[in-house]
Each structure stands twice: as structure tokens, then as C-alpha cells.
Amino acid sequence: MSEPSLAGLRVAITGGTSGLGLALVRRLLDRKAHVAFVARGRKGVERTCRERPDACGIVGDVSRKDDIHPIAIQVLGALGGLDVLVNNASSLGPVPLAPLADTECEDLELAFGTNVVGPFRLTRALLGALAASARDGRAPLVVNISSDAALNPYAGWGAYGASKAALHHLSRIWNEELAAEGIRIVSIDPGDMDTPLHSLAVPDADRSQLKSPDTAAAEIVQLIAAHAGSHAGALEITR
């Protein structure tokens, strides 16, 4: 059974060369969306571009302030605008995981830089484009990838959990504030997935108990499609 096309939908995904991000890139391209993805390593970006020449790969690190506008410029240059931003790139903080009392401040900063400040900066840089999408009646959406560690205080997950909690709450507040602009911001917990990030955190996990990133990606694409579909063609001229 073929799923409805997402042709014309312009999507940017950070952390797009592994795990959930890569699964999202594949699934969105399969649905004919126009996709740009971001990752830190040029080799990974080139590898993903070879696999999927229909995607635009961008080298950049969302935790670096100086990378944000170059990323935004390339996203908008490649897609000509933006309807959906998926802030997926994440940092665990200290690897191996450490209790907060043993967490170096720099590792905490890295987790917040990648998981909170980076998504905040990139979303802000792309907010004008998302607002333009809303004025065109296209129902823009920002998906921030969160975690159950944002809500539950798991020992050892302090830097990650605290930063994802901040991202989760930032999403909720920003969603309230941007309602009048027609921009939706959601925070999603995709569940415990079999990803490189998870194996860094829990190297001896029973992988058979973990969700496949492709399954999680399918659920998120479903949400994106439902949001886009519920507004399709609803070009309203409103104040």
C-alpha cells in the first residue's frame, strides 16, 4: 500500500546521517518530500548523499553559534523555503554517562548547547521562513526530538535529561507564543531506539528490546503528514 505523497513539503532535519535522523531522511524522501539534512561530519554527509542523491546534505554543527546562519542559508537555498524543521541532533553530555556530581561542566554545556541552545538558535534563524510558510497557508511545524529522560529522573542521565527537559518546556512555551503566527512547535519522545547514541549511553543494552529507528521515523512522518494534510489546500486569508 503506497502512502500519500508529501511532494512539495520542504523539510530540514538535523543529525541526518545516523539513527532516527537518517531514518527520517529516507522515509520523507520515499514520500517525495523535499529534504535537506545537517550533520557534523562531511564524510557522513557525503555517504548519505550518495545513498540518497535526492537529498541536500549540509555540513554543520548546531552547537556552534557560527554554524547556525550558514546552515540556515543552505537549507533555504536548497529548499527555497521551509515547512518542517526537525531538531533531532543530540548530545548525551558525558560519555560514558556519569552521575551529575561527576559530570564536567563542559560536558553539561555541550549537552545544553546541542540539545537546547542549538535548536533554539536554528529555529530562530528559520522562524522567518516558517512564518512565510504559514502566511502561504502551509501549516509549518517544528518537531523537537525529546526523550522520556526529559520527564523521568534517571540516575546517570543528568546532562542529557536536564537538557531534554529544557527543550521540552521550551517547545511548549514557544508553541503557545507562536500560535498567532500559525507555527506549531511540538516535542516528541520517540522511545528507546537502537541508535548509535543509545549504544554510547548503554553499550550492553539488549538491542532486541529496543525500537528500530525506522519504526520511530514512520510514526513521526505520520505525524508530519497528518499535520500537513489537515491544512492542505486551506489557504486562508486571515489577519
Added chain:
Amino acid sequence: MIPANVAVQRPVDARLLVVDAAGCVTHHRRADFPSLVASGDLVIANDAATLPASLSGIHEATSCPIELRLAGRRSILARDVRRFIAVAFGGGDFRTPTEQRSLPPTIRPGDALQLGPLRARVRNVLGHPRLIEIDFDGSVEGIWEGLARHGCPIQYAYLGQPLAIWDTWTRIASLPVAFEAPSAGFILDWRVIAALRARGATFATITHAAGISSTGDPHLDALLPLDEPYDIPTSTAALIDATRRRDGRIIAIGTTVVRALEDAAARDGCVRSGPAVATLRVGPLTPLRIVDALVTGQHEPGTSHFELLRAFLDDEALGHAAREAEAYAYRTHEFGDSLFGANRNAKFKMQNAKALESFEGSPGSLAS
């Protein structure tokens, strides 16, 4: 007037000089701009983001350093980034006023330019040693990456510090196609846009590839503005139509919005949606068919921006405004104070006249 030499988009003490359709001048806090807007008005801004359009590199034939400032393009399409018109400077940086910047080495068609990771070929020299047309080599994605990573925003000698790209993006910045910031849009932030809506006004945008404001060379400056591509969204064209039918005012944020809308309407008075290239040069004899009022910076006589203002206000009103701006030390340039100018020929609607009356009592003395 004095140059605003700090790159703050919305300084708390920014001011707004208002010149009404009768030529009367009043002084206001710029933050109070929404109070000038009435229910039924349509405020239109340029949502172009600023390209890092200054590219430094080497002219290969002479090995001389060169700075290119991208200044014009054929279309607004994001993928159309191979060919540009550019203004070339010799070595030096932004601390040298453009008037004193050296000429580039002699450039000939076919010459290669290495601009960081970007490689370009000169197609034509356009009648002036500084004005050239170039083609970038490589893929579209590679050109965007090179511009994004190597380019800097065009710099201004009057600023104390070099501009970062984020200094040049308005809050509403979307497609990166402007060569210099559409700086009248610095007046807007999301709270101001919400305040406009709360007053019953509507907010819309166009995208206009704003060209460079000056080159420091009088012969080149006489050519400005170059042709500028723009795009008018369907929703904006529909809002313009609806606003005109209900006799609301159309308020343009920035000269680029005026140029795009009046260019689009030059043929038959109707603003059609879609991409086009503005060739119209708005001046004292240009009939304004669409725009009822303009928010812009403080412009000096002789510039193309000032010529555009002459379509709105007669020379007597502009002279009066200039004397007031001088007397009260308004700040000029991109990060300076603003001017709200009404179209002298627009029907001045009652509701708006009332809005202005109630507004004039509110801001208190600004010019102390």
C-alpha cells in the same frame, strides 16, 4: 544627521519622524509605530534574508586581492545562484570608506576569480571597471555552501565593529536573496507584528532581492538601483486587493516594498502575485498606485532612496523633514532612526487621521 555606528536593530531610543500627507512633521518613539497603524490597514514588509554578499579572494590573472560585492541577480529563484552582477574593489577592508577603496585590478571577460572555496569566471565587464557579471563554477549546493561559509555581509565603514550575518537578518528574514539588509524591517519584531494585528491591521510580506545601497563611486551609484527580482505571494496580492476595496491604507516597510508593489502595478494598477523583476525606478514623477505610506530610514538627498521618497512627499515637505531631522540629531544609515512618510496624493482616510491625532498626544517629548 549623524551616522548610527552601532549595529543594534532596535535601540530603545530609536525615533520615528512622521511626515503626514499635508507635510506636517511630528516626532515619535519608533517603538510606538503600531499606534500609527489603524484597523483595516495592511502593513507589508520585505522578508528577504541577507546574503553574505561580500566575497574576498584573488584575481588570478594578476594575483591581486579583490573583494566582490554581489549586487544583482536574474531571478529570485533559490536555485538560480550561478550568475550574479557584482561590484569589485581592490584590496582593503571595511574600515576604508568605499569612496576611498582602490580600484580592482583590470578585469577582463574570461578572467578567473578564486573567492575562498568558490571559483568564478568573469562573463562581462559592464561599462565600468568595477561592475562585472560573473558565473560561479560547481553545483548549486556547492555555490550555496561557499556563499554561506565564506561570504560576509557587506560591511559599512561607519560601524565600529564588523557586521556579523545575524546583525543583518530582520526578525522575519526568510529566503536569503537580499544583497544588503532590508533595514527598514529592523523596526519589526514579533511583538510589533502582534501589536499591529491587535489594532485590527493585517501583516503581509513580499520577497525582494534588495540590491546594494551605494558603491562609493558616483558613476556606479547613478546606476542604482539595478534591476531587482521580487516575488509577491498569492496571499499578499489578495490582501492588497481586499485592503484597497475596503479603503484601508497600504503601508510599505522599506523602499524595496514600494519598488516591488509599484513595479507590479505599473502596467494596469493591479498587483499580481508571482515572481518578476523590478525595472521601475521610483522618483518624483512616479505615480504611486498602491502604496499609501512608507516607513524607511533617514536618507540623504541625491541617493536613490531619497529619490523614491520624492514620489511620496514634495520637496517642501522633504526639506522641512530634513531640517527637523538635522535639528533633532536623527541618526542615519542602516541602524539609524526611521521616517514614516505618507503619500501626499493618497486619500487620507478619516479613521487614520483620528488614529494619528490620538497618537500625537501620547509619546511625550523625544527631542530633548
